[in-house]
């Protein structure tokens with residue numbers, strides 16, 4: 329018998345094509361009438377279109393969402409919320425825009441509608457990371473859990489193949505770690521396995537044919553499952569390494585996850601054999617770590633930290649940071665092993681080399 333605890337957080341999920349046309353219904357359903365629409369500068373046109381479709385329900389727009397949620401950007405957005413008297417936010421975009429909506433909610437308690445356009449999974453979590461003076465601090469609080477997620481496959485069609493690949497691997501990382509989490513449970517594990525399966529079969533199709541609607545839909549479904557896993561259980565070595573590397577060397581978020589995942593999985597193979605079997609089965613591979621490595625290669629995603637701009641003299645510092653205050657991990661965290669892991673990831677060697 330496996331004893332377990334499982335908490336499901338309240339969130340309303342709408343999934344389909346053209347679903348972003350229902351944002352107005354959801355604003356009203358929340359009892360709101362003055363939405364602030366958020367986006368990055370790159371997605372301004374989509375956000376403006378959404379704002380227009382909201383008509384009088386839209387109080388205004390803010391297009392400066394930035395990766396890693398810098399607090400100075402949040403302060404400007406909160407000032408605009410107050411000036412306009414906005415009573416909810418609509419975040420259209422990836423993890424960066426969702427992060428801004430969460431940061432506003434943290435300070436104002438405004439309800440959030442998120443329309444995700446990447447596979448990062450932030451929309452499904454009560455987790456927020458904010459950056460101040462170059463330091464990123466992450467916390468978990470239900471104050472930032474979005475009330476409504478509207479997955480619109482049509483808005484996903486424009487995600488470029490390279491971002492599709494790295495964002496998809498970022499999502500898979502949530503599910504991989506959920507399968508060997510300290511507080512793993514049967515329900516989350518089912519979602520994790522299904523999430524990996526959906527992404528592993530759809531990502532290669534999207535990279536080859538970005539207009540394939542069925543594959544886009546499958547990937548977005550998988551991303552929702554993986555994001556839900558990230559929220560439901562604790563994460564381990566892989567997420568710790570990515571936070572450390574991303575924060576200390578200013579490496580891009582999804583790409584760092586993509587490079588590190590096969591190596592963290594190889595490191596954890598001995599400590600989590602049952603999880604490895606389920607990951608390998610979901611990937612349709614013999615071995616979990618090698619399967620992830622070859623999936624990345626097949627997607628044309630980056631496979632070395634060096635290619636992301638990290639310098640060789642950072643390997644020692646990264647090792648020191650990774651072994652300091654480690655998260656719980658199925659394989660004990662040992663300095664030599666972690667150094668080897670980072671060295672392999674830096675050079676893009678096969679995992680476990």
Ligand code: NAD
Pocket residue numbers: 368369370371394395396397421422423424425427445446447448449450451453454455456457483484485486487488491495558581582
């Ligand atoms: P992102 O949101 O920064 O998006 C990357 C770029 O792609 C942006 O320029 C964006 O405008 C553009 N883009 C997004 N969707 C597009 C689309 N469909 N078509 C064309 N362009 C599109 O990247 P991300 O990887 O989604 O998010 C990364 C951030 O999210 C990081 O700050 C990370 O820490 C955070 N994150 C947080 C959580 C959490 O639970 N708190 C989980 C995952 C990621």
